[in-house]
Amino acid sequence: IEMTQSPSTLSASVGDRVTITCRASQNVKSWLAWYQQKPGKAPKLLIYQASILQNGVPSRFSGSGSGTEFSLTITSLQPDDFATYYCHQHNSYSDPWTFGQGTKVEIK
């Protein structure tokens, strides 16, 4: 299953509302997670099952979608949010779990 994120790069300002899209080549139901990664650090789980916020993640992050279309929204971008974001599907044990190619959120 291929995961395609858009855009690849997003330029935004503090306080902006930003949305990242992830499309799956096949139906992955709601088995979709989102991660944030900063340079030199391991990814951090933000959202799982498409829309459930991981404990400790700020409520300005939200996820939606099911099937083949998903989105991650940050309602008011904070300085700490400039990072790369990845989607990840884990729908099936017979197909490899795959990540999107990443979306870099940079300062405008």
Next chain:
Amino acid sequence: QLQLQESGPGLVKPSETLSLSCSVSGGSLRTNSHYWGWIRQPPGKGLEWIGSIYYSGTTYYNPSLKSRATISADTSKNQFSLTLRSVTAADTAVYYCARRLVGRGFDPWGQGTLVSV
């Protein structure tokens, strides 16, 4: 608090075997509904899932690695390991170990270890 830590050589010669271990503290490999996995990230690139081992011992692999990968667990040491055979320069990456609960994403992750071929 669950913590994972990768260890292993930082340099492997082409055609040889890469071996990494992940030590788990603050939790047990035998815990129900836990997957323990390996993910890698080539420099400047995205994430690739290598494979996972379920708490029961069942393993799952990414077919793109063409059967070069083996994941095993040593419950007496609370460690799980990755072996990747016949490495090439394309296997140069930061290798992460991580836990995944059934129905959830990978969390937490180890800090990652860079392996150069």
